[in-house]
Amino acid sequence: MxxxxxxxxxxxxxxxxxxxxxxxxxxxxxxxxxxxxxxxxxxxxxxxxxxxxxxxxxxxxxxxxxxxxxxxxxxxxxxxxxxxxxxxxxxxxxxxxxxxxxxxxxxxxxxxxxxxxxxxxxxxxxxKLGPEPLTDAFTAKRVYEQSRNKKTAIKQFIMDNAVVVGVGNIYANESLFKAGIHPKREAGKVSLARYEKLVPIIKETLAAAIVQGGTTLKDFAQSDGKPGYFAQQLLVYGRKGEPCFVCKKNLTEIRLGQRSTVFCSQCQR
DNA sequence: CGGTCTACCTGAAAGC
DNA sequence: TGCTTTCAGGTAGACC
CATH class of the missing domain: 3.20.190.10 (MutM-like, N-terminal)
Incomplete structure (x- = not known):
């Protein structure tokens, strides 16, 4: 979980x-x-x-x-x-x-x-772990430079622990949606300007989830045994076929590296 | 080397 | 109802 x-x-x-x-x-x-x-x-x-x-x-x-x-x-x-x-x-x-x-x-x-x-x-x-996402070591410049000549899809790239740690499937989907980046886009072809948008979004998304007690799924329970609560509204994850909150177009699901990938084909390019 | 795929498990949910 | 199949948030290590 x-x-x-x-x-x-x-x-x-x-x-x-x-x-x-x-x-x-x-x-x-x-x-x-x-x-x-x-x-x-x-x-x-x-x-x-x-x-x-x-x-x-x-x-x-x-x-x-x-x-x-x-x-x-x-x-x-x-x-x-x-x-x-x-x-x-x-x-x-x-x-x-x-x-x-x-x-x-x-x-x-x-x-x-x-x-x-x-x-x-x-x-x-x-x-061999990359930087912590919530520290100053994780910067757009660093990720941009690390991504040059990488053919991997941007989604798989940001889920790579050598690039940045702690970005799992849910938050990769959510962050790319907020940044308006198509999950299949080649990491090496994403501009510095777009990384400058994406990196703070990843930080904010993770930080918000921590503040709100973590996005809880199924039977996730707090460490003291109290049930967790659904704190964060997920914008795309788990919403395949439902309308995009921004443009209303139905969200698309594809498999990327065997992982469920949900995005808006209109908002994410 | 970079990129991709498999494997490790159980259990919930969907399919039949 | 009950059996079978599919899928799940991670990620090291094997493989090409």
Whole structure:
């Protein structure tokens, strides 16, 4: 479920419950995530969590001996509950804290992961990532220069983690609509002026979703277990065949890199 | 190397 | 109703 806003909302939601709390126990109920969960994560036991950070869609729970890296994949979510709360189906990993709370990673499809990173190391998953979209490192100029001679469709280009992290399918569709750019346009043929429009739109779109608590889908729940809410109006995603809010023309859906791509053939060129 | 495709899973929804 | 098929927000790694 999670795109970057959902991951950030999860991070903000779990932080007050677990920051500076000691991890009393790690329970790996099912180690068969995207990669096997390594025994190294037990190193966090008996240590306090000194930082809860996000890089791209990865969450890092840091203690003195290293960091647990968590990724929610496509169907994962994190909840903080009382440790006595019965486990739910697909609660694969849990961290029990000294305050009696349990942080549980629930992930039906198990596309997510739980890995370990030693201090001063940068896990290979994190080492090749592009800039964070909400920082000053993500600029139109940078993306423009990186896109020269790239034949990839602009939509796939902005979803490439080496270009910018955290832009998933929903927000790629939404951002391109707002910027008036056709999702199939060659990235290398998009002008600097258009990147100067697109980049701030990506930032605003993601930031707005974070502020509003993340775009919630299906059973996405806040980290404390309260149901999320549909905060952000999606302009194109999931609206195939419905009228464009701007020009009323029915929205088109195509597949791009096997992903559902919805756009307005009149507003996006 | 750049670009494309597959694979990893479960479950909800659509199709029959 | 029940069985089968399709599709889902991610992304590393294999492949051409």
């Amino acid at each position: 999670p795109e970057l806003p959902e991951v950030e909302v999860s991070r903000m939601g779990i932080t007050p419950h677990i920051l500076q709390q000691t991890v009393v126990k790690v329970n790996i109920h099912n180690p068969n995530m995207r990669w096997p969960v390594p025994d190294e994560v037990y190193q966090i036991e008996a240590l306090p969590v000194v930082a809860v950070e996000r890089r791209a869609k990865y969450l890092l729970l840091t203690c003195e001996l290293g960091s647990v890296i968590l990724h929610l994949g496509m169907s994962g979510n994190l909840r903080v509950v009382d440790k006595a709360e019965p486990l739910k189906k697909h609660d694969h990993i849990e961290f029990i804290f000294g305050n009696g709370k349990a942080l549980r990673l629930n992930d039906p499809r198990r596309f997510g992961c739980c890995l370990w990173q030693a201090p001063n190391e940068c896990h290979t998953l994190l080492s």
